[in-house]
Amino acid sequence: MGRRPCCSKVGLNRGSWSAQEDKILADYIKAHGEGKWRDLPKRAGLKRCGKSCRLRWLNYLRPDIKRGNISPDEEDLIIRLHKLLGNRWSLIAGRLPGRTDNEIKNYWNTKLGKEVKAIPEQLNGEKDHDKLKGRKSRAGLKTEAPKELGEQAYPVIRTKAVRCTKVYIPQHQDDRMAGQNLEPCSNEQAPTSILEDVDPANFFVDFDMQDLLLEVQADDVSRVCMNEPPQDSNGVHGQEGSNKMLSPCSDLSRHFHGAMLEEWRDGDGLQPSLASELNALASLLDLEE
DNA sequence: AAAGTGCTCAACCGCCGGAAT
DNA sequence: GATTCCGGCGGTTGAGCACTT
Structure with missing residues (x-):
């Protein structure tokens, strides 16, 4: 049974957006907010597919977009x-x-x-x-980098590229990260473990373990990475003393290292590459302990 | 100056998961 | 439970520009 296409595509504009279309879309969203993308073009008076409007807004017109010059x-x-x-x-x-x-x-x-x-x-x-x-x-x-190693620069863990919306990540945590422009948190304000707020029995039920690990590791390891001392304009790193690992690492390692990792690694379904990645991450997470 | 080549990036496409019916 | 709708995702395309020959 076929799905209804997102729009008829007949009589719709395609290709690059004009300044006028941009203005219409931006004005409409400012007035009515995002969402209802399928009906938006009709209501806004745009000859565009709803998906196209959404994409244009998200990738180009949104006010908080930072463009170019990736640092x-x-x-x-x-x-x-x-x-x-x-x-x-x-x-x-x-x-x-x-x-x-x-x-x-x-x-x-x-x-x-x-x-x-x-x-x-x-x-x-x-x-x-x-x-x-x-x-x-x-x-x-x-x-x-040594030269004798393989074609790929590093072992990328490729999971199926689907969202895992059931992973519990407190919103305030994300907000804080964004608000601080990815600056490291101090120990005082270290966020609680993402696992502490939920009952583990429920936590593991609904999603794929590998996906969970990837989500969690990405979150915490990137935080670890970002905890490097800030560089000044000359690229000189800050004082050693400021470079303390965050408690989430300890929290995380409490949940994810040692016996559990062993069990997952030795159990069925875990790729060898993922297992070695987990080992590396477990080592990383053990830093504090 | 013209033709060929490579690069960038906005936009499109098809598919998926979750929510709604 | 099945179907449909909707929003979102990653992969791909192609126009426009810059650079090289």
């Missing part, structure tokens, strides 16, 4: 997140305030993907968290 820090973060999440652009974009999944995807496909592919694999098998922690930039990766 080295953002670049680094994209690479790290891509390593953990694979091509899950929306998740990656969610960690980069003002950036859209489309922009990151394009950036990766046109630039980072090629660069990273050119970087010989270094992380593969590397479990030394000191090395991981000490890695500050993509430039560093380039210079340090």
Whole structure:
């Protein structure tokens, strides 16, 4: 049974948006808010597909969009997140305030993907968290990378690219991250573990464990990554003392390392590559303990 | 100056999951 | 429970521009 197409596509404008169309769409959304995309074009008086309107708004017209000039820090973060999440652009974009999944995807496909592919694999098998922690930039990766390793720069964990909306991530946590422009939290304001607010018995029921691990690890490991001391304008790192690991790591490792990881790894269904990734992450998470 | 090539990125497409009916 | 609707996702395309030959 076929699905109804999102719109008839007959008599609709296609291709690039005109300034006038942009204005109509932006004005309409300012007045009526987002949502109801299918009916929006008709109500707004646009000869566009609802999907097209949504895309135009999300990727271009939204007021909080940051455009162009992806900073080295953002670049680094994209690479790290891509390593953990694979091509899950929306998740990656969610960690980069003002950036859209489309922009990151394009950036990766046109630039980072090629660069990273050119970087010989270094992380593969590397479990030394000191090395991981000490890695500050993509430039560093380039210079340090051994040459004998494989074609792919690192073992990307590729899960099926679907959303996992049931993962519990407190909204305030995301808001804080965004509000602080990805600055590290202090120990005082370290967020509670994302697992503490829910009954584990319920928590594990509804979603795929691998997806859960990926979501959680991405969240916390990126926070670990971002906990590097801030650089000043000369690229000089801040004081050592400010570089403390966050409690979520401990929280996370409490839930996800050791016996549990062993069990998951040895159980059925866990890819060997994922298992080694988990080991590396477990090492990373053990840093505090 | 013209032709060829490569790159960027906005936009489109098909598919999926969750909600609604 | 089945079907439909809706919003969202990642993959792909192609127009426009820059650069090279």
